[in-house]
Amino acid sequence: MNSVIFNDFVIRFANVNGTGSASANDMFSKAVFRMGIPVSAKNIFPSNIQGLPTWFELRVNEHGYLGRREGIDIMVAVNPQSLKEDIESVRAGGYFIYDNTKNLHPEFHKEDIHFIGVPMMQLCMDHFSEPRQQQLFKNMVYIGALIELLNIEPEVVHDIIRHQFRKNEKLVPPNFLALDLGRNYVKEHYECPLPLRLERRDKVGDQIMIDGNTATGLGALYGGASVVAWYPITPSTSVAKAFETYAKRYRKDPDTGKLSYAIVQAEDELAAIGMVIGAAWNGARAFTATSGPGVSLMSEFLGLAYYAEIPAVLVNVQRGGPSTGMPTRTQQADILSSAYASHGDTKHVLLFPSTPAECFEMAADALDLADHLQTPVIVMTDLDLGMNFHLSPPLKWDDKRKYKRGKVYSAAELDSMQKYGRYLDVDDDGICYRTIPGTHPTKGAFTTRGTSRDEYARYTEDAAMYARSIDRLAKKWKTAAGLVPKPEVYQKKNQSSTGLICFGTSQYAAMEALELLEKQGVKIDSLRVRAFPFNDTVADFIESHEQVFVVEQNRDKQFRSLLVNELEVHPKKLIPVLNYDGMPITADSILNQILEKTNGTALTA
Amino acid sequence: MNSVIFNDFVIRFANVNGTGSASANDMFSKAVFRMGIPVSAKNIFPSNIQGLPTWFELRVNEHGYLGRREGIDIMVAVNPQSLKEDIESVRAGGYFIYDNTKNLHPEFHKEDIHFIGVPMMQLCMDHFSEPRQQQLFKNMVYIGALIELLNIEPEVVHDIIRHQFRKNEKLVPPNFLALDLGRNYVKEHYECPLPLRLERRDKVGDQIMIDGNTATGLGALYGGASVVAWYPITPSTSVAKAFETYAKRYRKDPDTGKLSYAIVQAEDELAAIGMVIGAAWNGARAFTATSGPGVSLMSEFLGLAYYAEIPAVLVNVQRGGPSTGMPTRTQQADILSSAYASHGDTKHVLLFPSTPAECFEMAADALDLADHLQTPVIVMTDLDLGMNFHLSPPLKWDDKRKYKRGKVYSAAELDSMQKYGRYLDVDDDGICYRTIPGTHPTKGAFTTRGTSRDEYARYTEDAAMYARSIDRLAKKWKTAAGLVPKPEVYQKKNQSSTGLICFGTSQYAAMEALELLEKQGVKIDSLRVRAFPFNDTVADFIESHEQVFVVEQNRDKQFRSLLVNELEVHPKKLIPVLNYDGMPITADSILNQILEKTNGTALTA
Amino acid sequence: MSFIKPNFRHPALPKNQVGYTKADYEGAISTLCAGCGHDSITAAIVQACFEIDLEPHKLAKISGIGCSSKTPAYFLRNSHGFNSVHGRMPSVTTGAYLANRDLIYLGVSGDGDTASIGMGQFVHAVRRNLNMVYIVMNNGCYGLTKGQDSATADTGSINKEGGVNQFAGIDLCSLAIELGATFVGRSFSGDKHQLVPLIKAAMAHPGFAFLDVLSPCVTFNNNKGSTKSYDYVREHIEATSELDFVPHRDEITINYQEGKSVLAPLHDGSLLHLHKLAPGWDPTERKSVISLIQTSRTNGEIPTGLLYLDTHTRDLHEVMGTVKEPLNALTEKELCPGAGVLKEINDSFR
Amino acid sequence: MSFIKPNFRHPALPKNQVGYTKADYEGAISTLCAGCGHDSITAAIVQACFEIDLEPHKLAKISGIGCSSKTPAYFLRNSHGFNSVHGRMPSVTTGAYLANRDLIYLGVSGDGDTASIGMGQFVHAVRRNLNMVYIVMNNGCYGLTKGQDSATADTGSINKEGGVNQFAGIDLCSLAIELGATFVGRSFSGDKHQLVPLIKAAMAHPGFAFLDVLSPCVTFNNNKGSTKSYDYVREHIEATSELDFVPHRDEITINYQEGKSVLAPLHDGSLLHLHKLAPGWDPTERKSVISLIQTSRTNGEIPTGLLYLDTHTRDLHEVMGTVKEPLNALTEKELCPGAGVLKEINDSFR
Numbered sequence A, B: 001m002n003s004v005i006f007n008d009f010v011i012r013f014a015n016v017n018g019t020g021s022a023s024a025n026d027m028f029s030k031a032v033f034r035m036g037i038p039v040s041a042k043n044i045f046p047s048n049i050q051g052l053p054t055w056f057e058l059r060v061n062e063h064g065y066l067g068r069r070e071g072i073d074i075m076v077a078v079n080p081q082s083l084k085e086d087i088e089s090v091r092a093g094g095y096f097i098y099d100n101t102k103n104l105h106p107e108f109h110k111e112d113i114h115f116i117g118v119p120m121m122q123l124c125m126d127h128f129s130e131p132r133q134q135q136l137f138k139n140m141v142y143i144g145a146l147i148e149l150l151n152i153e154p155e156v157v158h159d160i161i162r163h164q165f166r167k168n169e170k171l172v173p174p175n176f177l178a179l180d181l182g183r184n185y186v187k188e189h190y191e192c193p194l195p196l197r198l199e200r201r202d203k204v205g206d207q208i209m210i211d212g213n214t215a216t217g218l219g220a221l222y223g224g225a226s227v228v229a230w231y232p233i234t235p236s237t238s239v240a241k242a243f244e245t246y247a248k249r250y251r252k253d254p255d256t257g258k259l260s261y262a263i264v265q266a267e268d269e270l271a272a273i274g275m276v277i278g279a280a281w282n283g284a285r286a287f288t289a290t291s292g293p294g295v296s297l298m299s300e301f302l303g304l305a306y307y308a309e310i311p312a313v314l315v316n317v318q319r320g321g322p323s324t325g326m327p328t329r330t331q332q333a334d335i336l337s338s339a340y341a342s343h344g345d346t347k348h349v350l351l352f353p354s355t356p357a358e359c360f361e362m363a364a365d366a367l368d369l370a371d372h373l374q375t376p377v378i379v380m381t382d383l384d385l386g387m388n389f390h391l392s393p394p395l396k397w398d399d400k401r402k403y404k405r406g407k408v409y410s411a412a413e414l415d416s417m418q419k420y421g422r423y424l425d426v427d428d429d430g431i432c433y434r435t436i437p438g439t440h441p442t443k444g445a446f447t448t449r450g451t452s453r454d455e456y457a458r459y460t461e462d463a464a465m466y467a468r469s470i471d472r473l474a475k476k477w478k479t480a481a482g483l484v485p486k487p488e489v490y491q492k493k494n495q496s497s498t499g500l501i502c503f504g505t506s507q508y509a510a511m512e513a514l515e516l517l518e519k520q521g522v523k524i525d526s527l528r529v530r531a532f533p534f535n536d537t538v539a540d541f542i543e544s545h546e547q548v549f550v551v552e553q554n555r556d557k558q559f560r561s562l563l564v565n566e567l568e569v570h571p572k573k574l575i576p577v578l579n580y581d582g583m584p585i586t587a588d589s590i591l592n593q594i595l596e597k598t599n600g601t602a603l604t605a
Numbered sequence C, D: 001m002s003f004i005k006p007n008f009r010h011p012a013l014p015k016n017q018v019g020y021t022k023a024d025y026e027g028a029i030s031t032l033c034a035g036c037g038h039d040s041i042t043a044a045i046v047q048a049c050f051e052i053d054l055e056p057h058k059l060a061k062i063s064g065i066g067c068s069s070k071t072p073a074y075f076l077r078n079s080h081g082f083n084s085v086h087g088r089m090p091s092v093t094t095g096a097y098l099a100n101r102d103l104i105y106l107g108v109s110g111d112g113d114t115a116s117i118g119m120g121q122f123v124h125a126v127r128r129n130l131n132m133v134y135i136v137m138n139n140g141c142y143g144l145t146k147g148q149d150s151a152t153a154d155t156g157s158i159n160k161e162g163g164v165n166q167f168a169g170i171d172l173c174s175l176a177i178e179l180g181a182t183f184v185g186r187s188f189s190g191d192k193h194q195l196v197p198l199i200k201a202a203m204a205h206p207g208f209a210f211l212d213v214l215s216p217c218v219t220f221n222n223n224k225g226s227t228k229s230y231d232y233v234r235e236h237i238e239a240t241s242e243l244d245f246v247p248h249r250d251e252i253t254i255n256y257q258e259g260k261s262v263l264a265p266l267h268d269g270s271l272l273h274l275h276k277l278a279p280g281w282d283p284t285e286r287k288s289v290i291s292l293i294q295t296s297r298t299n300g301e302i303p304t305g306l307l308y309l310d311t312h313t314r315d316l317h318e319v320m321g322t323v324k325e326p327l328n329a330l331t332e333k334e335l336c337p338g339a340g341v342l343k344e345i346n347d348s349f350r
């Protein structure tokens, strides 16, 4: 028999979508979390509503490695459609927990894994009468079984159930019953707990378990967005939804019931970004959230906002492309299309959060930055970060924080000046002063336009004037590089000659890979980029290393292109480490690619 | 007095738009052309319809240098609005020909240029009665004056007029009269011809004078396009228009009057590209033409065509960006937005014509390539090439040429096969066989989609399958590099250590600059890129030179980015030579930038 | 994930005049929710195509994005399909139609796909009287993105989360008539009896044939308070007519009832027999149709059936004056003016 | 090139109640063609704003792209303007309106800008009953791109090059009414007498106020055969009414004629006095309006005036339940729930 392993495994639930399994699975992850053990979840769902296979994968790891890991240790298989592939995906020595109400077909048997049959359906049929109940409680039966098999503290699960049904308490006892059915069955038939098991720890600290989209929506709420325009698209829909949910709660005047925000479901993405631009032009903080196809549709408008210098915040929750692509899978493949969205010489500020806490922070920062820079700011998250539950530092807000509204002249300021020019570079940083419609009866009005104009916002076709205006935008871009969030550098004193650059959700696996490598005696410094344009630290990091691995989740090395284009570094120095099959990148894959691309040598330097 | 200079000057006509000057000016350029002297024209017009200043600039150069050149030698000023700047733009020693019906205000006088007053309006008022005629014939008066001043052969002009009014012969005599008014006046008052003058040569050979858009439209017609969908936008409108004009003539059944083409003015650019994709999916050759904002709007659909592998031809006549930008000025600033249009890992084939003859050739080639590669092909011209008259080799067509329809299975082929798979890479070149709707009653049907699919075009969310399919697209991209038009290399035997890369309309000025440099003893090899993806010659050229200047007409060095990204060369090796003020780049500017960026040294190596 | 039905044919299944069984008109197994209205429409399309003796490869099926837009994969497996991008089915269909006038074009869309993001293209397809059948599977919500209200949701309709729609719902039939559509019908996914002949007639119509089919979303918009639920629709529909479609080759043997009947000859010689149920309404008389719709709107009724028909319509290819042969079949001979002509053209630029 | 008019004020020019002269409502010198209808509409807007005593900075003017969309530069120089992108004025205006409910929003568009590329956004602005004045300067063509037919060009209309339009023209008024617009008028750039009061009334209307103004393009669509030429329009317009607009603070002293007159109180207390010229038509009665339009269509007449008015309309901000204060004026205090609340929120995720 195996020796006992605590708090380190990957468990996958194979369900059918639309059968209520999601809430049972969430309960399971919450239980692990409440036992003080780090855990992260990945929902692998189809682009359909009901009846197709869906998987919920949990990585439990007391060392806090929470990126995806290849190989399933425990499979809870409740979906007959996917039985075959579910069995195959279990690692040798792993456990396959299934509903043995019907016998497993002998052809499915496999020598190297443990089969644990639990007659989930049968137990439910024996104890519940309604078909819908039988269906739902099946999920609780396997949770019960897992309590015993994995050594979950039953009280933790009971608490969760009690909280969940606090408004409908009569549902608590049948849920407890279903749990017990599972618990009792496995206790009777198997040796519990398994050698792969949980044990209470104190490793999650003050962290929370939250999906990135909720954090993003909250960040925009805290950041002062008052106009939201959006169009539904997976995986971004829940950003607007989260904003609305919390805004309904915290932005409603308790006396009048009036709302201090407006949210519009636009007719499409072109309209959504148009509304954001209109609102921001008119002095409100506004944002929209979308995904790849939406960004493509928004690109004309993004160019307008860049050139006419209007703040706009866009959250791009990236999914698998190109085209409609893999709408329920993750990628970081809109880097180029976001950075250079629109024709002509156009560039956009990008922010790259890695954790829900950063989603929150950056959504708020984006609103400040857009106002300050008077340009679109795109928050680049992805399906993995946006829709999955992640362990995250708690969301933080300093009540002393003021919104940075940027350079806006008030009526008084206008009164005190000779002549106002919308595009005069008064401060020599490329950022000019705008005025908000309605500010002053006779001063400060101008016409915003997407065409070439002079410093007083008058239409011009003068070549020199035009060149001056886009040179100023280039200057503003330099200013932006100094304002955007700085990268995080992970570098010990004695520096390595090899570096690694990552961003966004790739960091989970990248950090694990680096620690694994360090255990093998290979030391690599690393840097996590948090924004584009890149500030000097990024250039210095590349400069000071002989070779730099660039980890990203797309085929075309898009982020590496950005680094090369903007920092003028030799592409050969930047070694791509890629993953683009739609599943989150794993530490193993990073590690292997690094070893392979260096023939396993050259790293120990 | 100056010595006489033959056939080498820049003449500019300053007019008001909407006053009929365009046809007089065209007449002038045609006359120069018909005297066997190379000439090129630039129309500098406002984004408005009537009443604003417009300039028509001609470069006459018997050595065939026909890029734009800074500095005006002769100004024909007929627009009082722009008088001041028109006078200022004349080079010292140059000529300022103006309407002195009203006296020139003394403040406009300038010592270093020659003023030649011709009472154009007065002469017309004396000889014509209707105001509209007086207005129109004013233009012919200055043409008449130029006949004498510049030594144009009068018969050449007379022929042009006779041809122009062949359907309305009674207009010939008054036009001749107006010419004579101008001729006689200047003969009486000035010494004619001027030292700057024309003289018949035999330097145009069999070349033609044509705008690029007409050539593009004709190329698409010859290339077999039968469905055209477009939406008006300057400067691309005349592409569809040219197609229609000639199609009406040559694609109409003489018996039935029926047309073998369909052209639709779409409701917008999204619809235009959608129609092209629908038509091409259904087996017709189809194209659309647009400019920057249109490309932005088309980007979602371009991604669909890339991923679902549908042929599509798009002509992008580039104008000044970003956003609405400078709609009547030229730039090469949609390089990145066209190459990487759409979200996700998407890339598009680009063709870069330099001359009208190449516009013709590449429009036809684009249709072949799109069918062969089953992907969008974008012909990248610009306003300068598209809307201005250029001296060009004649358009060529080989009657033996067959349309390359690419890999399409016929009913017979389907009958003879076991199982058809739309996305099976049968030939191992990344290009699969498609079938056209309606081909076979029971075989070969499939559903085209923008989502991930397996080799049999069935929807899938399988990670490995998805990765396989986009890897195959990357393979197809390699295949494409071998199929697209090869670059032209201008390199003498003894190679220089310095190279220059240009594309499209930059070549005119670039070639002139290189010859000027050569005269100064500086030898630079050069290469003109004609397509993206780049084929090996481009990589070899960069490889074999120590430094390479990259000439392009945008701010952000977009083409250089493409070179770096796709060829993995060190950006530092590629020295940008830019022009982005909306006016066509000049040889002087290239020369100066080259000298400046090398401190005038390092080139003689 | 895609399930392909085993293509097993029972030898005794009845065949139609072109030799196909009904099963030949089916497609892959649906992955929609059990009970989704869209599946019933799929079945009606299969039935209609079987009955009109359609050769499946003579039809192209094109859709946008949405649960509804997935259905083309579930019918007519021997027809080419194109599941394009959200809201842009009309332009793709326009292009396809221009390329080959010899096929039937069946466009499938959803209310989100058509009435929101696709509104512009929808309007212009109508304006061009594009020769196609355009079916909207109308559930008043965005099924695939989990139930948001769509622009056809009626004012006051309550969604699953209890939200009350504040905006006016767009009546696509009424809009299509306003824009000059030549064939406009409305039906209900649950009323196969009415829907099948409507689809058949739409396919015979040589212009833009629009069908707005109410098709409840069981998962997100079948709750109480929703005006697109099965219960609500069943209670509020008012059939304007009973419809028979008589293909052009069938002899007319049925003895049509006098008075309340209309016999509309379609362009291809087929006949539509309409037994009128709505008073004061004549489907070929625009004004009466508009009036019917206005009245029903006030009364909270949903008129169904063939609402409007203009038989004096010309195929778009005729309007455009294109050759009889499909453009996609033309070769160098017809398409290329040749080197001789090019010489002339060159000369004109000298 | 932009010409700024010298801002020279004659001291004796009459001032309105808010202290401005008419010249204060002007803008830069127009760069449109001499005689362009759009310039007359510009003049009417200037006149209307002067007459209603508008404070210019209380209005925001937003447009798309086209000759028509340039006009905001030519009026109200003290108002902020936004010349956005082609066809997307409605969305920009929606956003602006949401940000600040206290301004008047004047959207200017062309028939190309609205009926083609902008159709989707137009429809949805109507559907939301966005509180704005939406003026289409309708010349049946694309002026700025040199005269192509637009989607409002009538079937059979002949353009400058002799091309005959084959497609149905979209009637934007009729479409707006179908979609539920609450204020719909049509006028002619040449009829200042009718246009000025219409604009004034539109500005007082607290919902979507749509004005379709026929505005001939002298350069590209003023030829014989065009149904949007000055001559044609002059000959075919039929005024439905004479209109007086009585601002809410003016006492009603005029003695209105009985019988053919309608007195419509607007939301802000202003009064619209309509002297009806069209028989059987009541601008507040939807069905009669639709019937009027259908009849005129058949008779080849162009009905002008205030065609439809629904006074029972609620401002969109009211519908959405937003606070009285403009959203763009809210501060941290109103917007940020604060650290305390965030602690609770964090706890809910543990």
Ligand SMILES: Cc1ncc(C[n+]2csc(CCOP(=O)(O)OP(=O)(O)O)c2C)c(N)n1
Pocket: A231, A232, A233, A234, A269, A293, A294, A297, A324, C065, C066, C067, C068, C069, C086, C109, C110, C111, C112, C113, C114, C137, C139, C141, C142, C143, C144, C145, C150, C217
């Ligand atoms: C450009 C774009 N935006 C958004 C989406 C996301 N999306 C997919 S389906 C859909 C709505 C579908 O609604 P409907 O057309 O009514 O179809 P149903 O699912 O209700 O049948 C949306 C918004 C998308 N695929 N593409």
Ligand SMILES: Cc1ncc(C[n+]2csc(CCOP(=O)(O)OP(=O)(O)O)c2C)c(N)n1
Pocket: B231, B232, B233, B234, B269, B293, B294, B297, B324, D065, D066, D067, D068, D069, D086, D109, D110, D111, D112, D113, D114, D137, D139, D141, D142, D143, D144, D145, D150, D217
């Ligand atoms: C996305 C985009 N497509 C095309 C154009 C080119 N364009 C400029 S104005 C215009 C049409 C204008 O027509 P209309 O709105 O009727 O205005 P008008 O000039 O007739 O007043 C077009 C197509 C553009 N600016 N942007």
Ligand code: SF4
Pocket: A049, A050, C031, C032, C033, C035, C036, C037, C038, C067, C068, C139, C143, C144, C216, C217, C218, C219, C220
């Ligand atoms: S979500 Fe609604 S529309 Fe989509 S398949 Fe399910 S029932 Fe049908």
Ligand code: SF4
Pocket: B049, B050, D031, D032, D033, D035, D036, D037, D038, D067, D068, D139, D143, D144, D216, D217, D218, D219, D220
């Ligand atoms: S082109 Fe037509 S619409 Fe444009 S300014 Fe001239 S007359 Fe007016």
Ligand SMILES: [Mg+2]
Pocket: C066, C068, C110, C111, C112, C137, C138, C139, C140, C141, C142, C143, C150
């Ligand atoms: Mg729907």
Ligand SMILES: [Mg+2]
Pocket: D066, D068, D110, D111, D112, D137, D138, D139, D140, D141, D142, D143, D150
């Ligand atoms: Mg127009």
